[in-house]
Amino acid sequence: MLDMTPVETIERQALRINPAKTCQPIGALYAALGIHRCLPHSHGSQGCCSYHRSHLTRHFKEPIMASTSSFTEGAAVFGGAANLRQALKNIFHIYNPDVVAVHTTCLSETIGDDIPSIVKAARDEGIIPEGKHVIHANTPSYVGSHVTGFANMARAMAELFAQRNGGAKDQINVVPGFVEPSDMREIKRILFEMGVKAVVFPDTSDVLDAPQTGRHAFYPKGGVTVDSLISTGDSRMTFSLGPYASEEAGKILRTRFEIPNKVLDLPVGIGATDRFIEAVMGVTGTEPPEAMMDDRGRLVDMMTDNQQYFYGKRAAVFGDPDHVVSMTEFLRDLGMQPVYVVTGTPGRRFETAVKGILAQAVPDAKVKAFSDLFELHQWIKKEPVDLLVGNTYGKFIARAEDIPFVRFGFPILDRVGHGYFPCVGYRGGMRLVEKILGVLQDREDRDSPDHSIELVM
Numbered sequence: 001m002l003d004m005t006p007v008e009t010i011e012r013q014a015l016r017i018n019p020a021k022t023c024q025p026i027g028a029l030y031a032a033l034g035i036h037r038c039l040p041h042s043h044g045s046q047g048c049c050s051y052h053r054s055h056l057t058r059h060f061k062e063p064i065m066a067s068t069s070s071f072t073e074g075a076a077v078f079g080g081a082a083n084l085r086q087a088l089k090n091i092f093h094i095y096n097p098d099v100v101a102v103h104t105t106c107l108s109e110t111i112g113d114d115i116p117s118i119v120k121a122a123r124d125e126g127i128i129p130e131g132k133h134v135i136h137a138n139t140p141s142y143v144g145s146h147v148t149g150f151a152n153m154a155r156a157m158a159e160l161f162a163q164r165n166g167g168a169k170d171q172i173n174v175v176p177g178f179v180e181p182s183d184m185r186e187i188k189r190i191l192f193e194m195g196v197k198a199v200v201f202p203d204t205s206d207v208l209d210a211p212q213t214g215r216h217a218f219y220p221k222g223g224v225t226v227d228s229l230i231s232t233g234d235s236r237m238t239f240s241l242g243p244y245a246s247e248e249a250g251k252i253l254r255t256r257f258e259i260p261n262k263v264l265d266l267p268v269g270i271g272a273t274d275r276f277i278e279a280v281m282g283v284t285g286t287e288p289p290e291a292m293m294d295d296r297g298r299l300v301d302m303m304t305d306n307q308q309y310f311y312g313k314r315a316a317v318f319g320d321p322d323h324v325v326s327m328t329e330f331l332r333d334l335g336m337q338p339v340y341v342v343t344g345t346p347g348r349r350f351e352t353a354v355k356g357i358l359a360q361a362v363p364d365a366k367v368k369a370f371s372d373l374f375e376l377h378q379w380i381k382k383e384p385v386d387l388l389v390g391n392t393y394g395k396f397i398a399r400a401e402d403i404p405f406v407r408f409g410f411p412i413l414d415r416v417g418h419g420y421f422p423c424v425g426y427r428g429g430m431r432l433v434e435k436i437l438g439v440l441q442d443r444e445d446r447d448s449p450d451h452s453i454e455l456v457m
């Protein structure tokens with residue numbers, strides 16, 4: 001399928017082939033689903049909204065609710081204010097959400113629709129009922145990626161809801177990054193086990209992994225509540241997990257309310273999880289319970305027991321910057337050699353972070369932001385790897401080059417489990433070790449001649 005990919009690379013400025021990212025509104029829509037009783041709204045044409053919804057549906061295997069301003073030629077010429085006003089009228093009348101989270105698209109951004117003014121006018125006209133909320137984020141797709149779209153909507157939550165109502169509450173804020181519902185659930189579990197009161201926002205657990213009850217709930221029971229979001233202005237600290245997806249929200253709270261913002265890597269792998277737990281301990285003074293330390297010990301045990309399968313293996317990693325940075329560190333800690341590390345999201349800090357992680361272990365690793373899968377494939381063709389880690393789109397490279405492949409990140413369109421089993425924390429680390437080890441050992445089994453295939457590995 002990718003047989004025509006040439007080995008020789010040429011520097012491309014204005015062309016991306018098989019980009020390792022998707023468009024901003026997808027991230028904004030996903031983040032908005034993490035507010036309780038929120039209807040995400042796409043201010044643009046129906047096609048954009050259909051694509052965003054179907055992409056998320058394919059990843060989460062759940063119906064994704066969102067409304068659209070349904071632009072036609074008229075809106076493209078005269079602007080979409082009338083469409084948005086009409087949409088808000090219909091949405092509150094028919095679907096009765098507590099929050100409508102509006103994100104823009106390429107078209108509405110190019111027209112230049114001023115969403116705050118349109119929303120203000122709608123409120124003045126009584127279109128937005130008392131006690132209901134409309135928040136918004138600008139998410140043109142000709143800049144950034146789905147990760148920055150998520151960051152922009154998380155920032156909007158902090159900007160438009162947080163209030164200081166007096167008295168520092170004994171709670172922390174956690175912006176969990178563009179991670180799975182299972183990861184958000186695990187982050188909450190870790191904090192709960194540590195006895196820490198936290199507002200995690202956004203929070204898609206119990207929204208996109210809600211149990212099957214036989215009855216459809218248009219607004220599932222999960223999601224961060226408006227009251228919790230308001231209370232973030234009184235918290236003592238914000239932890240932004242993953243700078244690309246989460247720092248913006250923390251920055252807003254720091255600027256508006258002088259709440260310190262600690263930016264950490266996504267707690268994927270042992271090192272990043274240790275730093276997260278230590279940072280929480282440093283602020284709250286709480287100790288992790290023995291059971292959590294036992295989880296850590298089991299992860300260390302798995303890593304050391306299977307060192308011989310990991311050591312020296314060459315790996316390629318691609319995907320969202322926050323995911324890739326932490327995964328690269330974890331692969332290094334497993335004794336592997338992440339030789340190619342790529343993200344499609346622009347931003348030099350990615351390259352600085354990854355090069356820092358690999359400075360000693362793999363000093364000549366190729367690391368690139370704003371790259372694509374075509375370029376990664378070319379590198380692999382030139383000098384192969386033993387393992388490929390990334391989202392579903394990597395399966396074509398894995399197939400073409402016959403490489404063991406671990407699905408990790410967003411989107412995963414052809415497997416299930418990511419929404420239910422976390423990758424973050426020590427338990428998530430164990431799951432990742434199992435996944436990586438599984439594909440490496442399957443490959444060894446497949447390639448061993450009959451006389452040397454091992455029963456016990």
Ligand code: SF4
Binds near residue numbers: 024105
């Ligand atoms: S890239 Fe722009 S036009 Fe295309 S689906 Fe995304 S928002 Fe819509």
